[in-house]
Amino acid sequence: MSGLPETVLAELVGALGEDAVVTDPDILAAHSHDRASFCAAGVPAVLLRPRITDEVQRVMRIAHRHRVPVVPQGARTGLSGAANAVDGSILLSLARMNRILEIDTVNHLAVVEAGVVNSVLSEAVAEKGLFYPPDPSSWRESTIGGNIATNAGGLCCVKYGVTRQYVRQLEVVLADGELVTLGSRTAKGVAGLDLVGLMVGSEGTLGIITKAVLALRPAPRPALTAAALFTSPSAAMAAVEKIMSSSIQPSLLEFLDGVTVRAVQAYRDMGLPPEAEAMLIAQSDAADAARLVTEMAGICREAGAVEVAETDDPKEAEMLLEARRLVNPAVERLGTTLIEDVAVPRSRLVEFVEELGRIAERRKVIIACPGHVGDGNLHPTIIFDRNDEQARDRALLAFDDVMAAGLAVGGTITGEHGVGMLKRSWLSTELGPRVTALQVGIKRIFDPQGILNPGKVW
Known part of the structure; x- marks a missing residue:
């Protein structure tokens, strides 16, 4: 049984066709959650796989009419539970809507459907020099x-900014099935309120994004790279502060603490030294990259780095970046993970990582901490055995401690992963009651029946 009345299921089959409507319990279970392994997931009623925007509209009209909750999903790689099912919900997968519709080399734009994979788009525009x-x-x-x-x-x-800065225009299906276009393809545009900016980061609670017009840049020069090893996270963060207070603009500045270095090396031999307690990876793609990378290497040495290497070999650089990208699967092998996403002012990084060490010691937990330190965004990851009730309780206390520590130094509870289910209880703490009420009011305007990704964010 799908968990939906047979009449509703029949409407969905009629709207999409049988091949786009999935009720198999094993498939539903596999699609009921993202990668926030500790967040609860409900039992969905059905998984839908539309291929075109019109089919998304049909789904939302049916859901709106029958007040069925809808959970939008992409690849389910999120880390906050935002794509997790709620009981009786429609899982609406946009994965089949994966066409790159246009690459405009004059206006530096790409027009894509929501299911296009990031690397596929990146490689396609790179072929055009973008x-x-x-x-x-x-x-x-x-x-x-x-x-x-x-x-x-x-x-x-750290140099190029986040997704919001590259979204020009969105095609969005609202909760009642109406299709709207938000924003403009133009580089400038202030006609009315910035509803594109509102939709970016809304975690599927305001509408279903089906198509996007994205801004592109000319392809940068090949980056040069430096890697530095430290005997403590604090020393590495001191180097970050000095780099970012100089005139240098790195194109990448990444951090791995000792726990993370050892986890990645155990997961795959990347040549990382297990004795390192902190590692910085820095790059520059500027015209004078060689000079800037050498300057960053010098700053790392002055801050106490025990080993610094510079390279102009793309293969060596890619190996270092691959080590950074392997962090999540590597750390997950150590146990159940609660992955945080705290962003703090760069001037408070030393203070924050020192507090992480105290939290780990006080709560008797392991905390791995990779991060995009160039913009102050750290991912403290609490590792524990979920089958050990005392360990679970200590991990939850440590999670709250980390949230509080981030806010105490003027930071935010999430820099890029979103609130989802994982951080709902902390959102009002950061925003305050009045701003929280304003946001809930906006949600009600877009979704008066509350069917779009209920139980997430607010």
Whole structure:
């Protein structure tokens, strides 16, 4: 049984065809959650796989008429539970809507459907001498629609910014099935309120994104790379502060703490030294990259780096970046993970990582901490045995401690993963009651019946 009345299921089959309507319990279970392994997931009624925008509209009209909750999904690579099913819901997968519709080399635009995978788009525009900068670690799997829904960042965001800065126009299906176009293809545009900016990062709670017009950049020069090893995270963060307070603009500045370095090396031999307690990876793609990389290497040495290497070999650089992208699967092998996404002012990084060490010691948990330190975005990951009730309780206490520590230094509870289910209880703490009420009011305007991704964010 699908969990839906047979009449509703029949309407969905009539709207999409039998091959796009899935009720097999095993498939539903596999699609009922994202990668936030500790977040609860309900039992969905049906998985739908539309191929065109008109089919998404048909689904939403039916859902609206019968007040059935709808959970939009892309590749389900999220880390906050935003794509998790709720009981009796329609899982609406946009994965089949995966066409690149246009690459405009004059206006530097790409027009894509929501299910296009980030790396597929990046490689397609690179063939035209162009560049789509947002590159989350899941870029070989995550979809553009999901990236927009969470305002994804990535490794290059220290120089090039996050997804919001590249979204010009969106095609969105509203809760009642109406199709609207938000924004403009033009480089400038202030006609009315910025509803594109509102939709970016809304985690499927305001509408279903089906198509996007994205801004592109000219392809950058090949980057040069430096890697530095430290005896403590604090020393690495001191180097970050000095780099970012200089005139240098790195195109990438990534951090792995000792727990993460050892986890990645155990997962796959990347030549990482297990004795390192911190590692920075820095790149520059500027015209004078050689000078800038050498300067960053020098700053790392002055901050106490015990080993620094510079390379202009693309293969060596790619190996270092691959090590960074392997962090999540590597750390997951250590146990159940609660992955945080705290962003703090760069001037408070040393203070924050030192507090992480105290939290780990006080709560008797392991905390791995990779991050995009160039913009202050860290991912403290609490590792524990979910089958051990005391370990689980300590992990939850540590999670709250990390949230509080981030806010205490002027940070935010999420830099790029979103609120989803994982951080709902902390959102009002950061925003305050009045701003929370304003956001809930906006949600009600877009979705008065509350059928779009209920139980997420607010």
